[in-house]
Amino acid sequence: MPPRQVKIGDAAAFAGCTPRAIRHYHEIGLLPEPARGGDGRRRYGYEDMIHLLWIRKMADAGIALDxxxxxxxxGTASAGAAGDADGVADGGEGIAGILDRLEETLAEQEAELRRQRTAVQRMRAEGSRMGLLSHFVTERLKNLPEGSLRQADLDVLLVTERIFSPLGAAVQAGRFVALAMHPRLREESDRVDAAEEALDDSVAVDDPRVAQVAAERHAFENALLAFIEESGMDKDDEALFDAWDASHPPAADDPEVCAVKRPPGSMGLFExxxxxxxxxxxxxxxxxxxAVELSAQEAAAT
Incomplete structure (x- = not known):
């Protein structure tokens, strides 16, 4: 003969949970406290077990304990007929409303899982770090010779994408494409970068080296821009803007039609x-x- 009542360990084993979980159900008022035996321990009867099994089923479906x-x-339950007063509520903000909210949450979780799965697949296909950048960025870098893109380049693109959106990072990626195509420009870029890094806290602001390195930076940027224009890469930038506009059409009532749309919760540019x-x-x-002043003066003169 089966027992008329069982202890908490047996109840937990039957319901597929732990005694700790059952005690938590009691603490939050989800499961009524059962009668206790002569030894002061809880004893669970048939109705208690039914209640516990429904709790477990609903929890397994993702419904919050509250x-x-x-x-x-x-309210009262209904499984095609009138239910018990101790059953699951269907009326008002009962199970129907709870399930609606749960379905919305699951849909959001499914979308997030798809996004994560896509990111993992791109990391496998394109390399762990490059695959974390936007597809809009990596598409422009996919034909670069192996080893021509440095870790520092990826770091710069990561920051640029965060500040200026994938469009800004994709435009800047053209810079690294040009450096990969022109080894001498890459060497000059490294030299100017090193000269700038040498301007540490030991160098005074009015030190002649500051103006000299600024002039070198200005000259290098002009040389890089000239190569980009001569090679026709500037037309790739125009195609990027067209592709971005096509995939991010502005709303009809949006007065800032030229503004780059930011995801909800993201920070503004200056922030x-x-x-x-x-x-x-x-x-x-x-x-x-x-260096910026030199470029402005040159632009004004021309």
Whole structure:
């Protein structure tokens, strides 16, 4: 003969959970406290087990414990017929509303899983780090010779994508494409980068080397731009903007039709820049300012 009542361990084993979980159900008011035996321990009868099994079924379906408690206490159950007052609620904000919200949550989780699976597949196909960049960016880099793209290049693209969107990173990727196609430009880029890094905190802002490195940066950028134009790569940038506009059409009532759309919850341009630390010395910052001034003066003269 089966027992008329069982202890918490046997109840947990039958329901497929743990005694700790059952105690938690009692603490939050989800499962009523059962009668206790002469030894002071809980004893669970048939109705207690039925209640516990329904809790487990609903929890396994992904329904939150708070929602399960509401479902048990705000109405009556129905499985094609009138239910027990202790059953699962169907009325008001009962099980129907709970299931609607659960379905929305599951749909969001499925979309997130698809996004994660796609990211993993791209990491396998394109390399672990490059695969984490936007497809809009990596598409422009896919034909580069092996080894021509450096880790520092990927770091720059990662930051650029965060600040200026995948479109900005894809445009900047053209810079690395040009350097990969022109080894001498890559060598000159490395030399100027090293000269800028040498402008550390030991160098005064008015040191003649600051203006000299700024002039070298300006000359290099002009040489790089000339190569990009001569090779026709600037037309690739135009195609990028067209492709971006086609995949990100502005809303009909959006006055900022030229603005790059940001995902919900993302930071604005200036907010993002302000939160990204750059360990630049005052001399190096001044060098950057002078290089920009040289470009502005040249543009005004032409």
């Amino acid at each position: 929602d399960i408690r509401k479902a048990f206490t705000t 993002t820049i302000a939160k990204m630390p750059y360990d630049f010395s005052p001399a190096r910052l001044r060098c950057m300012e002078l």
